[in-house]
Amino acid sequence: MNSTVIDSQVFGPLFSTQEMRTIFSDKNLVQKWLDTEAALAKAEGTLGIIPQEAMKEICSKANADLLDIPSIGEFYKSSITIVPLLKAFKNVLDNNAGEFVHWGATSQDIVDTGLVLQIREAHAVLLKKVQQCESACYVLAEKYKHVVMAGRTHVQHALPITMGFKAAVWASEFSRHVTRLNEITPRLFVGQFSGAVGTLASLETEGLKVQELMMKELKLNAPDIAWHSARDNIAEFINVLALVAGTIGKVTREVLTLQRTEIGELEEPFFMGKVGSSTMPHKRNPQVCENVIALTRSVRALAPLAVEAMNCENERDWSCEIAEWDFVQRACHLLDAALEKSVDILENLMVYPEKMEKNLSCLKGLMLSESVMMHLGAKMGRLTAHEIVYTICMDAFEKDIAMQDALLAHPEVMQHFTTDEIKQMLNPHNYIGLATTFVDRVLAKRPAVK
Numbered sequence: 001m002n003s004t005v006i007d008s009q010v011f012g013p014l015f016s017t018q019e020m021r022t023i024f025s026d027k028n029l030v031q032k033w034l035d036t037e038a039a040l041a042k043a044e045g046t047l048g049i050i051p052q053e054a055m056k057e058i059c060s061k062a063n064a065d066l067l068d069i070p071s072i073g074e075f076y077k078s079s080i081t082i083v084p085l086l087k088a089f090k091n092v093l094d095n096n097a098g099e100f101v102h103w104g105a106t107s108q109d110i111v112d113t114g115l116v117l118q119i120r121e122a123h124a125v126l127l128k129k130v131q132q133c134e135s136a137c138y139v140l141a142e143k144y145k146h147v148v149m150a151g152r153t154h155v156q157h158a159l160p161i162t163m164g165f166k167a168a169v170w171a172s173e174f175s176r177h178v179t180r181l182n183e184i185t186p187r188l189f190v191g192q193f194s195g196a197v198g199t200l201a202s203l204e205t206e207g208l209k210v211q212e213l214m215m216k217e218l219k220l221n222a223p224d225i226a227w228h229s230a231r232d233n234i235a236e237f238i239n240v241l242a243l244v245a246g247t248i249g250k251v252t253r254e255v256l257t258l259q260r261t262e263i264g265e266l267e268e269p270f271f272m273g274k275v276g277s278s279t280m281p282h283k284r285n286p287q288v289c290e291n292v293i294a295l296t297r298s299v300r301a302l303a304p305l306a307v308e309a310m311n312c313e314n315e316r317d318w319s320c321e322i323a324e325w326d327f328v329q330r331a332c333h334l335l336d337a338a339l340e341k342s343v344d345i346l347e348n349l350m351v352y353p354e355k356m357e358k359n360l361s362c363l364k365g366l367m368l369s370e371s372v373m374m375h376l377g378a379k380m381g382r383l384t385a386h387e388i389v390y391t392i393c394m395d396a397f398e399k400d401i402a403m404q405d406a407l408l409a410h411p412e413v414m415q416h417f418t419t420d421e422i423k424q425m426l427n428p429h430n431y432i433g434l435a436t437t438f439v440d441r442v443l444a445k446r447p448a449v450k
Contacts, residue, residue: 006333014291016333017340023121024329030072031064032114033085035218037101038062040193043213047206050100057097066092080318081107104202104210105193108228108316112192115328116220119237120189122332127181129339130174130244131447133251136346137171138446140164145439148429149265149356150367157367160360160428163351165435168442170251170346175445177244184240187233191220197315198226229312231320234328238306241331242299248342249296252289255345259286264355269348288341295338302327365403365426369393372407372425379416388412 005011007021022028038059045055067088075084082102090098102110145164150157193211194200200207215222227233258266268286276283305327312320360367369389377385392413396406407413407422417425424430 006330014337015295016337019125020122020333020336023118023125024332026069026073027064028118028121029114030067030069030085032117033082033110034062034064034067034089035117036110036113036191036214037085037089037105039214039217040103040105040210041101042217043210044100044103046213047209049203049206049210050103053095054097054100057093057095058101061089061092080322082110083107085110104195104200104207106196108321109193109195111321112228113218113220115234115324116189116191117218119328119332120220122336123181123185123188123237125336126241126244126332126339127178129336129343130177130181132343133248133339133346134171134174134178134447136343136349137167137174138443140167140346140349140351141171141439142443144351144353145436147351147353147356148360148432150359150362150428157363159367159370160432160435162432162435162439163353163356164439165432166254168439170247171446172442173247177240177247180240180243184233184236186221188237189220190223190227190233191215191218192223192227194223194226194228198228226315228316229314229320231306231310231312231324234324235306235310238327238331239303241335242303245296245299245335245338248338249293249300252292252296252342252345255349256286256289256293259289263359265352265359267350267352268345270350288345292338292341292345295334299331299335299338302331306331360428363403364396364401366393366396368403368426368428368431371431372403372413372422375421375425376413376416 002008002012005015008015012021041050041055041058044050045052067085068091069088072084072088075087086098086102089101093101141164143164144167145162147163148160149163149166151159151161191214193214195202195207200211203210211222252268255266255268257263259268267284268288270284274284276285276287305323309320309323309327373382373385373389376389379385388410392406392410393403395401396403404422404426407417407426408419413422
């Protein structure tokens with residue numbers, strides 16, 4: 001029976017993907033624990049710490065399909081350690097091999113390492129989709145490099161930019177997230193095998209050799225010291241995911257805003273059959289963007305929780321660990337769904353250059369006030385020019401007069417400029433600054449296609 005939106009047959013597609021559900025499924029969780037136990041047994045068998053026969057039996061049957069997973073859950077009613085797994089695993093092992101499983105380990109060694117193995121799989125999925133978002137933004141930046149549109153600050157028309165410039169800002173931000181996700185891997189993909197309080201006292205002189213061989217088998221980095229109570233690696237991962245969520249939330253909010261009927265410059269992908277309202281057939285709602293925005297809010301909300309879970313007491317504190325069992329997979333589920341939808345939005349974004357061109361004149365030339373001020377400032381000083389242009393703009397705004405007419409009617413301005421010069425100052429296509437240059441700088445850093 002499904003009981004959460006993540007595994008719901010109704011709401012599931014809005015909150016996760018099948019790929020991420022598989023990664024954080026009970027079966028994969030148990031498999032990762034078994035992989036960890038098998039790697040431990042292989043290391044110890046190689047070093048002669050446990051019998052070769054036991055090692056072979058443990059490794060050959062470290063398969064989640066052989067275990068009664070529901071029984072593990074039943075045992076968890078009275079245990080939060082790895083003991084429920086060990087009981088289920090022992091039942092499938094012959095020749096007394098079950099007595100040599102988990103030799104010298106503590107529960108958190110297995111649980112932490114299993115979690116890292118799951119995170120590694122999730123990380124690869126999330127990284128790929130962040131890279132797809134980045135690539136889609138490069139395509140938009142290049143395609144619309146010269147398409148002029150209104151730049152907006154404080155939700156008001158400010159100065160002209162290009163659509164390519166806007167997309168290049170997005171691409172640059174996604175690029176930094178790709179860097180962050182790659183940079184954290186040496187700290188994140190670290191296994192755990194440290195024993196009861198982290199000293200590996202149970203294996204005496206062989207402990208570090210076992211740890212080295214075990215992590216080599218799992219293709220994880222060996223820890224310098226136990227991280228049972230040091231959860232900064234997990235907190236860092238969740239906070240990087242929150243940063244990614246911040247970007248895609250912002251980008252989809254931008255698409256949503258520019259899809260407003262009164263603006264109409266962008267639109268999320270549309271296809272016949274996509275219904276926006278049960279009662280208003282004309283609606284083309286940005287419902288996918290709204291879905292992404294909702295998901296990213298939830299992901300960002302998990303970042304403080306991850307930092308809070310760093311507050312572990314002494315050498316072991318299950319209250320931190322148990323919190324991670326919940327928020328790590330939730331963050332991955334929600335962000336994966338948000339990224340999947342964002343990839344589609346960015347790769348199939350509907351852009352309306354003609355509406356962008358039309359909107360450039362919404363303020364009847366007032367948007368080019370800086371252009372006029374800078375030209376006039378060269379004649380009489382910037383502060384004086386600002387005061388004159390400000391007065392002209394406020395009067396034109398209140399009286400709904402075109403900026404060109406207001407300037408032509410101002411004697412002090414016309415002492416310095418011709419009518420043609422005024423027109424050139426008020427042409428938004430003449431005042432995009434280095435927008436295209438900045439686009440080229442971002443595109444120059446585009447990763448090579450493999």
